[in-house]
Amino acid sequence: MDRSLIPLSYLQPTETQIRGQVTNTFLSKQLVAAGICLTDEHLLQGCFPNAEFPVIPGHEGAGIVESIGEGVTSVKPGEKVIPLCHPQCGECSFCLNPESNYCLKSHFTEPQNLLPDKTTRFTCKGKQIHHFLWVSTFAEYTVVPEYAVAKIDPAAPLDKVCLLGCGFSTGYGAAINTAKVKPGSTCAIFGLGGVGLSVVMGCKAAGASRIIAVDINKDKFAKAKQLGATDCINPRDCQKPIQEVLTEMTGQGVDYSFEAIGLKETMIAALASCNMNTGICVMIGELDAGSEISLDPMLLLTGRAWKGILVGGWKTRDCMPKLVSSYLEKKFNSDLLITHTLPFAKVNEGFELLRAGKSIRSVLLF
Structure with missing residues:
Protein backbone atom coordinates (compact mmCIF):
# COMPACT_ATOMS: atom_id res chain seq x y z
CA MET A 1 0.00 0.00 0.00
CA ASP A 2 1.23 3.49 -0.86
CA ARG A 3 1.14 5.28 2.46
CA SER A 4 2.34 8.66 1.24
CA LEU A 5 -0.09 11.35 2.25
CA ILE A 6 -2.73 12.81 -0.01
CA PRO A 7 -3.08 16.60 -0.33
CA LEU A 8 -5.72 18.23 1.85
CA SER A 9 -8.13 19.02 -0.96
CA TYR A 10 -8.57 15.28 -1.58
CA LEU A 11 -9.23 14.21 2.01
CA GLN A 12 -10.91 17.14 3.67
CA PRO A 13 -14.49 16.64 4.88
CA THR A 14 -16.50 19.78 4.30
CA GLU A 15 -17.54 22.11 7.10
CA THR A 16 -21.17 21.21 6.46
CA GLN A 17 -20.47 17.49 6.85
CA ILE A 18 -18.67 18.05 10.14
CA ARG A 19 -21.39 20.28 11.59
CA GLY A 20 -24.06 17.75 10.80
CA GLN A 21 -22.20 15.01 12.63
CA VAL A 22 -21.37 16.64 15.99
CA THR A 23 -23.38 14.91 18.72
CA ASN A 24 -23.49 14.44 22.48
CA THR A 25 -20.06 15.04 24.05
CA PHE A 26 -18.16 15.51 20.77
CA LEU A 27 -16.92 18.74 19.29
CA SER A 28 -15.69 19.86 15.90
CA LYS A 29 -12.64 22.03 15.48
CA GLN A 30 -10.81 23.70 12.65
CA LEU A 31 -7.11 22.91 12.69
CA VAL A 32 -4.80 25.85 12.06
CA ALA A 33 -1.42 24.10 12.40
CA ALA A 34 -0.03 20.60 12.88
CA GLY A 35 3.44 19.27 13.62
CA ILE A 36 4.99 16.25 11.91
CA CYS A 37 6.11 13.77 14.57
CA LEU A 38 8.06 10.52 14.24
CA THR A 39 4.99 8.72 15.57
CA ASP A 40 3.18 9.68 12.36
CA GLU A 41 6.02 8.08 10.40
CA HIS A 42 5.64 4.91 12.50
CA LEU A 43 1.96 4.92 11.56
CA LEU A 44 2.70 5.25 7.85
CA GLN A 45 5.20 2.38 8.05
CA GLY A 46 2.55 0.12 9.60
CA CYS A 47 4.40 -0.08 12.93
CA PHE A 48 1.80 1.56 15.17
CA PRO A 49 -0.28 -0.75 17.40
CA ASN A 50 -3.99 -1.17 16.60
CA ALA A 51 -4.03 1.33 13.71
CA GLU A 52 -6.24 0.65 10.70
CA PHE A 53 -5.96 1.94 7.15
CA PRO A 54 -7.07 4.05 5.38
CA VAL A 55 -6.43 6.65 8.06
CA ILE A 56 -5.87 10.39 8.49
CA PRO A 57 -2.65 10.72 10.55
CA GLY A 58 -1.52 13.58 12.73
CA HIS A 59 -1.69 13.95 16.49
CA GLU A 60 0.19 17.17 17.24
CA GLY A 61 -1.79 20.28 16.41
CA ALA A 62 -3.75 23.33 17.48
CA GLY A 63 -6.99 24.85 16.28
CA ILE A 64 -10.26 26.62 17.00
CA VAL A 65 -13.54 25.08 18.16
CA GLU A 66 -16.02 25.17 15.29
CA SER A 67 -19.11 23.60 16.89
CA ILE A 68 -19.99 21.52 19.94
CA GLY A 69 -22.39 18.76 20.90
CA GLU A 70 -25.14 19.42 23.41
CA GLY A 71 -23.22 17.70 26.21
CA VAL A 72 -19.99 19.68 25.79
CA THR A 73 -19.43 22.17 28.62
CA SER A 74 -15.67 22.92 28.85
CA VAL A 75 -15.22 24.70 25.50
CA LYS A 76 -17.33 26.78 23.16
CA PRO A 77 -17.12 27.80 19.50
CA GLY A 78 -14.35 30.26 18.71
CA GLU A 79 -12.02 29.18 21.53
CA LYS A 80 -8.47 28.04 20.87
CA VAL A 81 -7.68 24.43 21.76
CA ILE A 82 -5.00 21.77 21.56
CA PRO A 83 -6.22 18.26 20.67
CA LEU A 84 -4.92 15.59 23.02
CA CYS A 85 -3.39 12.45 21.53
CA HIS A 86 -3.55 11.02 25.06
CA PRO A 87 -6.94 11.83 26.60
CA GLN A 88 -7.91 12.56 30.18
CA CYS A 89 -11.41 11.29 30.82
CA GLY A 90 -11.26 12.34 34.47
CA GLU A 91 -13.24 9.32 35.61
CA CYS A 92 -11.10 6.18 35.32
CA SER A 93 -8.92 4.88 38.17
CA PHE A 94 -5.76 6.26 36.57
CA CYS A 95 -7.18 9.72 35.94
CA LEU A 96 -8.31 9.84 39.58
CA ASN A 97 -4.82 8.89 40.76
CA PRO A 98 -2.77 12.09 41.28
CA GLU A 99 0.44 10.17 40.56
CA SER A 100 -0.70 8.92 37.15
CA ASN A 101 -1.22 10.60 33.80
CA TYR A 102 -2.48 7.47 32.05
CA CYS A 103 -6.12 7.23 30.97
CA LEU A 104 -8.06 4.06 30.24
CA LYS A 105 -9.42 5.75 27.11
CA SER A 106 -5.88 5.61 25.65
CA HIS A 107 -5.11 3.56 22.54
CA PHE A 108 -3.09 1.19 24.71
CA THR A 109 -6.37 0.08 26.28
CA GLU A 110 -8.85 0.44 23.44
CA PRO A 111 -8.41 1.23 19.72
CA GLN A 112 -8.93 4.84 18.68
CA ASN A 113 -9.54 4.19 15.00
CA LEU A 114 -13.18 5.15 15.50
CA LEU A 115 -14.70 7.67 17.88
CA PRO A 116 -16.09 6.34 21.18
CA ASP A 117 -19.54 5.92 19.58
CA LYS A 118 -17.85 3.56 17.05
CA THR A 119 -18.32 5.90 14.08
CA THR A 120 -15.90 7.71 11.80
CA ARG A 121 -16.47 11.30 10.74
CA PHE A 122 -14.19 11.12 7.70
CA THR A 123 -15.03 9.93 4.21
CA CYS A 124 -13.23 10.09 0.89
CA LYS A 125 -15.12 9.45 -2.34
CA GLY A 126 -17.79 7.64 -0.37
CA LYS A 127 -15.34 5.44 1.55
CA GLN A 128 -14.92 5.63 5.31
CA ILE A 129 -11.54 6.82 6.61
CA HIS A 130 -10.27 5.92 10.09
CA HIS A 131 -9.27 8.37 12.81
CA PHE A 132 -5.82 8.34 14.40
CA LEU A 133 -5.70 8.62 18.19
CA TRP A 134 -9.13 10.25 17.75
CA VAL A 135 -7.53 13.58 16.83
CA SER A 136 -6.31 13.18 13.18
CA THR A 137 -4.70 16.60 12.97
CA PHE A 138 -3.80 16.24 9.28
CA ALA A 139 -7.29 17.39 8.33
CA GLU A 140 -8.58 20.94 8.30
CA TYR A 141 -11.64 19.90 10.31
CA THR A 142 -11.82 17.05 12.78
CA VAL A 143 -14.21 15.74 15.45
CA VAL A 144 -12.99 14.65 18.88
CA PRO A 145 -14.45 13.67 22.27
CA GLU A 146 -14.52 16.51 24.80
CA TYR A 147 -11.97 14.76 27.02
CA ALA A 148 -9.46 14.74 24.14
CA VAL A 149 -9.12 18.50 23.86
CA ALA A 150 -7.79 21.27 26.12
CA LYS A 151 -8.79 24.93 26.00
CA ILE A 152 -5.80 27.27 25.91
CA ASP A 153 -5.06 30.98 26.28
CA PRO A 154 -6.58 33.00 23.42
CA ALA A 155 -3.26 34.84 23.05
CA ALA A 156 -1.40 31.65 22.11
CA PRO A 157 0.02 31.52 18.54
CA LEU A 158 -1.37 28.25 17.21
CA ASP A 159 1.45 27.75 14.70
CA LYS A 160 3.89 27.63 17.63
CA VAL A 161 2.08 25.98 20.53
CA CYS A 162 0.96 23.08 18.34
CA LEU A 163 4.28 21.44 19.34
CA LEU A 164 3.07 21.22 22.92
CA GLY A 165 0.49 18.63 21.87
CA CYS A 166 3.15 15.92 21.78
CA GLY A 167 6.83 16.43 20.99
CA PHE A 168 7.89 19.23 23.28
CA SER A 169 5.72 18.28 26.24
CA THR A 170 6.86 14.65 25.99
CA LEU A 310 3.52 8.99 28.05
CA VAL A 311 3.28 12.63 26.94
CA GLY A 312 5.83 13.75 29.48
CA GLY A 313 3.87 12.57 32.50
CA TRP A 314 1.43 15.48 32.19
CA LYS A 315 -2.26 15.04 32.97
CA THR A 316 -3.11 16.41 29.58
CA ARG A 317 -6.36 18.38 30.04
CA ASP A 318 -5.15 19.80 33.34
CA CYS A 319 -1.60 20.61 32.29
CA MET A 320 -1.78 21.64 28.63
CA PRO A 321 -3.25 25.08 29.42
CA LYS A 322 -0.51 25.57 32.05
CA LEU A 323 2.19 24.63 29.54
CA VAL A 324 0.80 27.15 27.07
CA SER A 325 0.81 29.79 29.80
CA SER A 326 4.45 28.97 30.58
CA TYR A 327 5.25 29.36 26.88
CA LEU A 328 3.59 32.78 26.81
CA GLU A 329 5.53 33.75 29.94
CA LYS A 330 8.73 32.75 28.10
CA LYS A 331 9.69 30.12 30.66
CA PHE A 332 10.86 28.01 27.71
CA ASN A 333 11.26 28.64 23.98
CA SER A 334 9.91 25.66 22.06
CA ASP A 335 9.98 27.81 18.89
CA LEU A 336 13.66 26.87 18.56
CA LEU A 337 12.57 23.35 17.61
CA ILE A 338 10.72 24.54 14.49
CA THR A 339 13.02 24.26 11.49
CA HIS A 340 10.45 24.28 8.67
CA THR A 341 7.00 25.79 8.17
CA LEU A 342 5.11 24.39 5.19
CA PRO A 343 1.65 24.65 3.63
CA PHE A 344 -0.27 21.42 4.12
CA ALA A 345 -0.03 20.64 0.41
CA LYS A 346 3.69 19.96 1.04
CA VAL A 347 3.06 17.39 3.77
CA ASN A 348 5.03 14.72 1.91
CA GLU A 349 7.99 17.09 1.67
CA GLY A 350 7.81 17.46 5.43
CA PHE A 351 8.06 13.70 5.87
CA GLU A 352 11.02 13.51 3.51
CA LEU A 353 12.81 16.11 5.62
CA LEU A 354 12.10 14.02 8.71
CA ARG A 355 13.36 10.80 7.13
CA ALA A 356 16.52 12.49 5.90
CA GLY A 357 17.28 13.94 9.33
CA LYS A 358 17.10 17.48 7.94
CA SER A 359 14.35 18.77 10.20
CA ILE A 360 13.66 18.94 13.91
CA ARG A 361 10.01 19.89 13.66
CA SER A 362 8.13 20.79 10.52
CA VAL A 363 4.87 22.65 11.11
CA LEU A 364 2.08 22.36 8.56
CA LEU A 365 -0.25 25.33 8.07
CA PHE A 366 -3.82 25.00 6.78
Whole structure:
Protein backbone atom coordinates (compact mmCIF):
# COMPACT_ATOMS: atom_id res chain seq x y z
CA MET A 1 0.00 0.00 0.00
CA ASP A 2 1.23 3.49 -0.86
CA ARG A 3 1.14 5.28 2.46
CA SER A 4 2.34 8.66 1.24
CA LEU A 5 -0.09 11.35 2.25
CA ILE A 6 -2.73 12.81 -0.01
CA PRO A 7 -3.08 16.60 -0.33
CA LEU A 8 -5.72 18.23 1.85
CA SER A 9 -8.13 19.02 -0.96
CA TYR A 10 -8.57 15.28 -1.58
CA LEU A 11 -9.23 14.21 2.01
CA GLN A 12 -10.91 17.14 3.67
CA PRO A 13 -14.49 16.64 4.88
CA THR A 14 -16.50 19.78 4.30
CA GLU A 15 -17.54 22.11 7.10
CA THR A 16 -21.17 21.21 6.46
CA GLN A 17 -20.47 17.49 6.85
CA ILE A 18 -18.67 18.05 10.14
CA ARG A 19 -21.39 20.28 11.59
CA GLY A 20 -24.06 17.75 10.80
CA GLN A 21 -22.20 15.01 12.63
CA VAL A 22 -21.37 16.64 15.99
CA THR A 23 -23.38 14.91 18.72
CA ASN A 24 -23.49 14.44 22.48
CA THR A 25 -20.06 15.04 24.05
CA PHE A 26 -18.16 15.51 20.77
CA LEU A 27 -16.92 18.74 19.29
CA SER A 28 -15.69 19.86 15.90
CA LYS A 29 -12.64 22.03 15.48
CA GLN A 30 -10.81 23.70 12.65
CA LEU A 31 -7.11 22.91 12.69
CA VAL A 32 -4.80 25.85 12.06
CA ALA A 33 -1.42 24.10 12.40
CA ALA A 34 -0.03 20.60 12.88
CA GLY A 35 3.44 19.27 13.62
CA ILE A 36 4.99 16.25 11.91
CA CYS A 37 6.11 13.77 14.57
CA LEU A 38 8.06 10.52 14.24
CA THR A 39 4.99 8.72 15.57
CA ASP A 40 3.18 9.68 12.36
CA GLU A 41 6.02 8.08 10.40
CA HIS A 42 5.64 4.91 12.50
CA LEU A 43 1.96 4.92 11.56
CA LEU A 44 2.70 5.25 7.85
CA GLN A 45 5.20 2.38 8.05
CA GLY A 46 2.55 0.12 9.60
CA CYS A 47 4.40 -0.08 12.93
CA PHE A 48 1.80 1.56 15.17
CA PRO A 49 -0.28 -0.75 17.40
CA ASN A 50 -3.99 -1.17 16.60
CA ALA A 51 -4.03 1.33 13.71
CA GLU A 52 -6.24 0.65 10.70
CA PHE A 53 -5.96 1.94 7.15
CA PRO A 54 -7.07 4.05 5.38
CA VAL A 55 -6.43 6.65 8.06
CA ILE A 56 -5.87 10.39 8.49
CA PRO A 57 -2.65 10.72 10.55
CA GLY A 58 -1.52 13.58 12.73
CA HIS A 59 -1.69 13.95 16.49
CA GLU A 60 0.19 17.17 17.24
CA GLY A 61 -1.79 20.28 16.41
CA ALA A 62 -3.75 23.33 17.48
CA GLY A 63 -6.99 24.85 16.28
CA ILE A 64 -10.26 26.62 17.00
CA VAL A 65 -13.54 25.08 18.16
CA GLU A 66 -16.02 25.17 15.29
CA SER A 67 -19.11 23.60 16.89
CA ILE A 68 -19.99 21.52 19.94
CA GLY A 69 -22.39 18.76 20.90
CA GLU A 70 -25.14 19.42 23.41
CA GLY A 71 -23.22 17.70 26.21
CA VAL A 72 -19.99 19.68 25.79
CA THR A 73 -19.43 22.17 28.62
CA SER A 74 -15.67 22.92 28.85
CA VAL A 75 -15.22 24.70 25.50
CA LYS A 76 -17.33 26.78 23.16
CA PRO A 77 -17.12 27.80 19.50
CA GLY A 78 -14.35 30.26 18.71
CA GLU A 79 -12.02 29.18 21.53
CA LYS A 80 -8.47 28.04 20.87
CA VAL A 81 -7.68 24.43 21.76
CA ILE A 82 -5.00 21.77 21.56
CA PRO A 83 -6.22 18.26 20.67
CA LEU A 84 -4.92 15.59 23.02
CA CYS A 85 -3.39 12.45 21.53
CA HIS A 86 -3.55 11.02 25.06
CA PRO A 87 -6.94 11.83 26.60
CA GLN A 88 -7.91 12.56 30.18
CA CYS A 89 -11.41 11.29 30.82
CA GLY A 90 -11.26 12.34 34.47
CA GLU A 91 -13.24 9.32 35.61
CA CYS A 92 -11.10 6.18 35.32
CA SER A 93 -8.92 4.88 38.17
CA PHE A 94 -5.76 6.26 36.57
CA CYS A 95 -7.18 9.72 35.94
CA LEU A 96 -8.31 9.84 39.58
CA ASN A 97 -4.82 8.89 40.76
CA PRO A 98 -2.77 12.09 41.28
CA GLU A 99 0.44 10.17 40.56
CA SER A 100 -0.70 8.92 37.15
CA ASN A 101 -1.22 10.60 33.80
CA TYR A 102 -2.48 7.47 32.05
CA CYS A 103 -6.12 7.23 30.97
CA LEU A 104 -8.06 4.06 30.24
CA LYS A 105 -9.42 5.75 27.11
CA SER A 106 -5.88 5.61 25.65
CA HIS A 107 -5.11 3.56 22.54
CA PHE A 108 -3.09 1.19 24.71
CA THR A 109 -6.37 0.08 26.28
CA GLU A 110 -8.85 0.44 23.44
CA PRO A 111 -8.41 1.23 19.72
CA GLN A 112 -8.93 4.84 18.68
CA ASN A 113 -9.54 4.19 15.00
CA LEU A 114 -13.18 5.15 15.50
CA LEU A 115 -14.70 7.67 17.88
CA PRO A 116 -16.09 6.34 21.18
CA ASP A 117 -19.54 5.92 19.58
CA LYS A 118 -17.85 3.56 17.05
CA THR A 119 -18.32 5.90 14.08
CA THR A 120 -15.90 7.71 11.80
CA ARG A 121 -16.47 11.30 10.74
CA PHE A 122 -14.19 11.12 7.70
CA THR A 123 -15.03 9.93 4.21
CA CYS A 124 -13.23 10.09 0.89
CA LYS A 125 -15.12 9.45 -2.34
CA GLY A 126 -17.79 7.64 -0.37
CA LYS A 127 -15.34 5.44 1.55
CA GLN A 128 -14.92 5.63 5.31
CA ILE A 129 -11.54 6.82 6.61
CA HIS A 130 -10.27 5.92 10.09
CA HIS A 131 -9.27 8.37 12.81
CA PHE A 132 -5.82 8.34 14.40
CA LEU A 133 -5.70 8.62 18.19
CA TRP A 134 -9.13 10.25 17.75
CA VAL A 135 -7.53 13.58 16.83
CA SER A 136 -6.31 13.18 13.18
CA THR A 137 -4.70 16.60 12.97
CA PHE A 138 -3.80 16.24 9.28
CA ALA A 139 -7.29 17.39 8.33
CA GLU A 140 -8.58 20.94 8.30
CA TYR A 141 -11.64 19.90 10.31
CA THR A 142 -11.82 17.05 12.78
CA VAL A 143 -14.21 15.74 15.45
CA VAL A 144 -12.99 14.65 18.88
CA PRO A 145 -14.45 13.67 22.27
CA GLU A 146 -14.52 16.51 24.80
CA TYR A 147 -11.97 14.76 27.02
CA ALA A 148 -9.46 14.74 24.14
CA VAL A 149 -9.12 18.50 23.86
CA ALA A 150 -7.79 21.27 26.12
CA LYS A 151 -8.79 24.93 26.00
CA ILE A 152 -5.80 27.27 25.91
CA ASP A 153 -5.06 30.98 26.28
CA PRO A 154 -6.58 33.00 23.42
CA ALA A 155 -3.26 34.84 23.05
CA ALA A 156 -1.40 31.65 22.11
CA PRO A 157 0.02 31.52 18.54
CA LEU A 158 -1.37 28.25 17.21
CA ASP A 159 1.45 27.75 14.70
CA LYS A 160 3.89 27.63 17.63
CA VAL A 161 2.08 25.98 20.53
CA CYS A 162 0.96 23.08 18.34
CA LEU A 163 4.28 21.44 19.34
CA LEU A 164 3.07 21.22 22.92
CA GLY A 165 0.49 18.63 21.87
CA CYS A 166 3.15 15.92 21.78
CA GLY A 167 6.83 16.43 20.99
CA PHE A 168 7.89 19.23 23.28
CA SER A 169 5.72 18.28 26.24
CA THR A 170 6.86 14.65 25.99
CA GLY A 171 10.58 15.43 26.09
CA TYR A 172 10.45 18.35 28.50
CA GLY A 173 8.20 16.41 30.87
CA ALA A 174 10.47 13.35 30.73
CA ALA A 175 13.13 15.42 32.50
CA ILE A 176 10.89 17.49 34.76
CA ASN A 177 8.15 15.01 35.74
CA THR A 178 9.42 11.49 35.17
CA ALA A 179 13.14 11.62 35.93
CA LYS A 180 12.79 14.63 38.22
CA VAL A 181 16.28 15.77 37.26
CA LYS A 182 18.11 17.40 40.18
CA PRO A 183 20.33 20.48 40.06
CA GLY A 184 24.00 19.64 39.53
CA SER A 185 23.28 16.21 38.04
CA THR A 186 24.60 14.60 34.85
CA CYS A 187 22.30 13.55 32.01
CA ALA A 188 22.63 11.71 28.68
CA ILE A 189 20.08 12.03 25.90
CA PHE A 190 20.03 9.44 23.11
CA GLY A 191 18.48 10.90 19.97
CA LEU A 192 18.29 14.58 19.05
CA GLY A 193 14.99 14.86 17.26
CA GLY A 194 12.23 17.12 18.50
CA VAL A 195 11.62 14.98 21.59
CA GLY A 196 15.29 14.47 22.46
CA LEU A 197 16.07 18.16 22.14
CA SER A 198 13.08 18.91 24.35
CA VAL A 199 14.66 16.61 26.94
CA VAL A 200 17.83 18.71 26.66
CA MET A 201 15.74 21.81 27.39
CA GLY A 202 14.10 20.11 30.36
CA CYS A 203 17.43 19.00 31.83
CA LYS A 204 18.79 22.52 31.51
CA ALA A 205 15.69 24.01 33.13
CA ALA A 206 16.07 21.53 36.01
CA GLY A 207 19.65 22.69 36.62
CA ALA A 208 21.67 19.72 35.35
CA SER A 209 25.37 20.56 35.31
CA ARG A 210 26.35 18.24 32.47
CA ILE A 211 24.06 17.35 29.57
CA ILE A 212 25.52 14.89 27.08
CA ALA A 213 23.75 14.66 23.71
CA VAL A 214 24.17 11.44 21.71
CA ASP A 215 23.29 11.08 18.02
CA ILE A 216 24.80 9.71 14.81
CA ASN A 217 23.75 12.88 12.95
CA LYS A 218 26.38 15.54 13.67
CA ASP A 219 24.24 18.17 11.99
CA LYS A 220 22.08 18.24 15.12
CA PHE A 221 24.90 19.04 17.53
CA ALA A 222 24.80 22.81 17.05
CA LYS A 223 21.11 22.92 17.92
CA ALA A 224 21.68 20.67 20.94
CA LYS A 225 24.37 23.01 22.28
CA GLN A 226 22.17 26.02 21.62
CA LEU A 227 19.46 24.42 23.79
CA GLY A 228 21.78 23.48 26.65
CA ALA A 229 23.90 20.42 25.83
CA THR A 230 27.42 20.62 27.27
CA ASP A 231 28.82 17.68 25.27
CA CYS A 232 27.87 16.03 21.98
CA ILE A 233 28.95 12.52 20.99
CA ASN A 234 28.59 10.51 17.80
CA PRO A 235 28.76 6.80 18.73
CA ARG A 236 30.23 6.06 15.30
CA ASP A 237 33.32 8.04 16.29
CA CYS A 238 33.85 5.95 19.42
CA GLN A 239 36.08 2.89 19.73
CA LYS A 240 33.99 1.49 22.58
CA PRO A 241 30.26 0.95 23.14
CA ILE A 242 28.64 4.28 23.93
CA GLN A 243 27.63 3.18 27.44
CA GLU A 244 31.29 2.56 28.27
CA VAL A 245 32.25 5.93 26.85
CA LEU A 246 29.65 7.69 28.97
CA THR A 247 30.70 5.79 32.09
CA GLU A 248 34.33 6.81 31.55
CA MET A 249 33.33 10.43 30.93
CA THR A 250 31.36 10.68 34.15
CA GLY A 251 33.17 8.25 36.45
CA GLN A 252 30.28 5.97 37.40
CA GLY A 253 27.73 6.71 34.72
CA VAL A 254 25.21 9.51 34.37
CA ASP A 255 22.52 10.22 36.93
CA TYR A 256 19.78 10.27 34.29
CA SER A 257 19.60 8.86 30.78
CA PHE A 258 16.86 9.27 28.19
CA GLU A 259 16.21 7.16 25.09
CA ALA A 260 14.32 9.19 22.47
CA ILE A 261 14.94 7.06 19.37
CA GLY A 262 13.02 3.81 19.68
CA LEU A 263 15.70 1.16 19.02
CA LYS A 264 16.40 -1.91 21.14
CA GLU A 265 20.14 -1.34 21.10
CA THR A 266 19.95 2.27 22.24
CA MET A 267 17.43 1.42 24.95
CA ILE A 268 19.86 -1.07 26.47
CA ALA A 269 22.77 1.34 26.02
CA ALA A 270 20.83 4.14 27.71
CA LEU A 271 20.01 1.90 30.66
CA ALA A 272 23.61 0.72 30.98
CA SER A 273 24.98 4.28 30.77
CA CYS A 274 23.37 5.49 33.99
CA ASN A 275 25.04 4.75 37.31
CA MET A 276 24.42 1.29 38.67
CA ASN A 277 22.76 2.21 41.96
CA THR A 278 20.73 5.41 41.75
CA GLY A 279 20.69 5.99 37.98
CA ILE A 280 17.34 6.53 36.29
CA CYS A 281 16.75 5.69 32.63
CA VAL A 282 13.61 7.03 30.95
CA MET A 283 12.34 5.22 27.86
CA ILE A 284 10.59 7.66 25.52
CA GLY A 285 11.19 6.22 22.02
CA GLU A 286 8.63 3.90 20.46
CA LEU A 287 9.55 0.39 19.36
CA ASP A 288 7.61 -1.29 16.59
CA ALA A 289 4.44 -3.00 17.77
CA GLY A 290 5.16 -6.48 19.14
CA SER A 291 8.87 -5.84 19.73
CA GLU A 292 10.63 -7.46 22.67
CA ILE A 293 13.86 -6.59 24.47
CA SER A 294 16.31 -8.98 26.16
CA LEU A 295 18.52 -7.55 28.87
CA ASP A 296 20.90 -8.67 31.58
CA PRO A 297 18.92 -8.46 34.86
CA MET A 298 22.11 -7.37 36.62
CA LEU A 299 21.55 -3.98 35.03
CA LEU A 300 18.61 -3.54 37.40
CA LEU A 301 19.62 -5.67 40.37
CA THR A 302 21.94 -3.09 41.87
CA GLY A 303 19.36 -0.33 41.85
CA ARG A 304 19.05 1.29 38.44
CA ALA A 305 15.49 2.33 37.63
CA TRP A 306 13.99 1.96 34.14
CA LYS A 307 10.89 4.05 33.53
CA GLY A 308 8.49 4.55 30.68
CA ILE A 309 6.55 7.70 29.92
CA LEU A 310 3.52 8.99 28.05
CA VAL A 311 3.28 12.63 26.94
CA GLY A 312 5.83 13.75 29.48
CA GLY A 313 3.87 12.57 32.50
CA TRP A 314 1.43 15.48 32.19
CA LYS A 315 -2.26 15.04 32.97
CA THR A 316 -3.11 16.41 29.58
CA ARG A 317 -6.36 18.38 30.04
CA ASP A 318 -5.15 19.80 33.34
CA CYS A 319 -1.60 20.61 32.29
CA MET A 320 -1.78 21.64 28.63
CA PRO A 321 -3.25 25.08 29.42
CA LYS A 322 -0.51 25.57 32.05
CA LEU A 323 2.19 24.63 29.54
CA VAL A 324 0.80 27.15 27.07
CA SER A 325 0.81 29.79 29.80
CA SER A 326 4.45 28.97 30.58
CA TYR A 327 5.25 29.36 26.88
CA LEU A 328 3.59 32.78 26.81
CA GLU A 329 5.53 33.75 29.94
CA LYS A 330 8.73 32.75 28.10
CA LYS A 331 9.69 30.12 30.66
CA PHE A 332 10.86 28.01 27.71
CA ASN A 333 11.26 28.64 23.98
CA SER A 334 9.91 25.66 22.06
CA ASP A 335 9.98 27.81 18.89
CA LEU A 336 13.66 26.87 18.56
CA LEU A 337 12.57 23.35 17.61
CA ILE A 338 10.72 24.54 14.49
CA THR A 339 13.02 24.26 11.49
CA HIS A 340 10.45 24.28 8.67
CA THR A 341 7.00 25.79 8.17
CA LEU A 342 5.11 24.39 5.19
CA PRO A 343 1.65 24.65 3.63
CA PHE A 344 -0.27 21.42 4.12
CA ALA A 345 -0.03 20.64 0.41
CA LYS A 346 3.69 19.96 1.04
CA VAL A 347 3.06 17.39 3.77
CA ASN A 348 5.03 14.72 1.91
CA GLU A 349 7.99 17.09 1.67
CA GLY A 350 7.81 17.46 5.43
CA PHE A 351 8.06 13.70 5.87
CA GLU A 352 11.02 13.51 3.51
CA LEU A 353 12.81 16.11 5.62
CA LEU A 354 12.10 14.02 8.71
CA ARG A 355 13.36 10.80 7.13
CA ALA A 356 16.52 12.49 5.90
CA GLY A 357 17.28 13.94 9.33
CA LYS A 358 17.10 17.48 7.94
CA SER A 359 14.35 18.77 10.20
CA ILE A 360 13.66 18.94 13.91
CA ARG A 361 10.01 19.89 13.66
CA SER A 362 8.13 20.79 10.52
CA VAL A 363 4.87 22.65 11.11
CA LEU A 364 2.08 22.36 8.56
CA LEU A 365 -0.25 25.33 8.07
CA PHE A 366 -3.82 25.00 6.78
